[in-house]
Structure formats: C-alpha cells, structure tokens
Amino acid sequence: MNMPRLSAILAVCALAGCMAPATAPAPQAPAVPAAPAAPRAVTPPVPATPPVAAPPAPAAPSGPVDGRTGLHQASLIAVTGDADSRFTVLFRPAQTDAAKIDAAPAQLCRQAGRELDSSRTNKPGAGSAMPGVQMMIVTCAAA
Template sequence: MNMPRLLSLLALCALAGCVQPATVPVPQAPAAPAAPAAPRVVTPAVPAAPPVAAPAAPAAPTGPVDSRTGLHQASLISVSGDADSRFTVLFRPAQTEAARIDAAPAQLCRQAGRGLEDSRTNKPGAGSAMPGVQMMIVTCSAA
C-alpha cells in the first residue's frame, strides 16, 4: 500500500469514528481540601439624614395669670402654705417671664396681707424629681 492511500484511509476511519484516539491516563495529585470562602462583607446603604432644623424658640407666654403669684397659670403647678406666712410654689420657668418669677414672692405676701421676709428658688434640675420644674420657698413677715 502506498502512503497517501494509507493516510486517506486513516483519515476516513477517524471521521467515521471507527478509530478511537489513544489516551494515556495522566496521574493527578490528590486534591487539597478547599479553603472555606471568606464571608463577603456587605455594607448596607445608609440613607443620608435630612438636615435638622434648630429648635424653635419657645413662644412668649400668654394666657391667664394667677392672682396670688402673678405667674402665668400654665406655668404654675402648685401653691401651698401654712397660715399665710410660708409658701411653697412649684412652677415651670420656661412658661412664664423672669420678671414675673422675681415679683411672685412679694405678690404672695401682699395677697396674704404681710410683707416679704425671705424667698429662695432652687436651680433648675437641682435635686428635682420633675425635670423643668423649679421650687420657690417664700417666707412672709409676721402680721
């Protein structure tokens, strides 16, 4: 047989599938255990915060005024006393004017028919169980 004829016969057989190519098994190294995949860090999208407006200034106190103290009724929590000589006033200073707070002790004593002897007011939040509330202690002179 001549060589070109042999090559065409082999090519024809290969196309027809009658000849299988020889394969040599390739030794493979044992597979190493796969490293655990590192967790993917997910950063949540944080929406931009809207701008915060400054708090509005409290409105000027208005409304009825207590006749005993001269403080706005909305600011007055309680007035207690003993025999018109000593008074304890609980009030919210943010709901009345400072001038009314300063004038309240003299007005209390005047309403009781006495003169003002002493008065003191605690500082806001000083030992108070009621935030935003102040206590005023007024002592009137003897009759």
C-alpha cells in the same frame, strides 16, 4: 484567454486606476510600552444628609395669670402655705416670664396682707423629681 490579451486588460486597468499599485507596507517603529497609569485615589461617596432644622423657639408665655403669685397659670403647678406666713410654689420657669418669677414672692405676701421677709428658688433640676419644675419657698414677715 491568451496572454497578450490579459496583459492589455491589465494595462488598461492600471491606466484607468482600477488597480491599486503594489506597494510595500510602511515600516513601523517598534511599539514603546505605555507607562502604567498612576492609581487613582478612590473616594467613597459621602451619603447625603438632610439638613437639620433649628429647634423651635419656645412660645412666649401668654394666657391667664394667677392672682396670688402673678405667674402664668400654665406654669403654676401648686401653691401651698401655712397660716399666711410661709408658702411653697411649684412652677415651670419655661412657661412664664423671668420678671414674673422675680415679682412672685412679694406679690404672694401682699395677697396675704404681709411684707416679704425672704424667698429662695432652687436651681432647675437640683434634686427635683419633676424635670423642668422649680420650687420657690417664700417667707412673709410676721403680722
């Protein structure tokens, strides 16, 4: 190829936009070092705990009632006595009504044909070999 022809081709290409003009690269500002990122507080994940249900309410005492004491039969463990004047009653207070427990000594003496002289009930768990069981000692008046 000859030189005038190459110059003509380059001129046509420049006019047609085939060639990008030679430009110097734009000066860049010096890079500023980035500030170090503040450390992130890492919180360990909290394990999900299942919800805890409330304990079930005790069932209302029901069922047959003992004729001597008036306590629910399900709560009554034993009734012992000596000559209809002194009785020992073992029972589970959680399985009968408090009102029936309070009325039991008088009813027990009435069934024996006597008046109530005295009664006492131990506190739950007080020296008991049977947890949840109470002992009631009933003394009836002399005939």
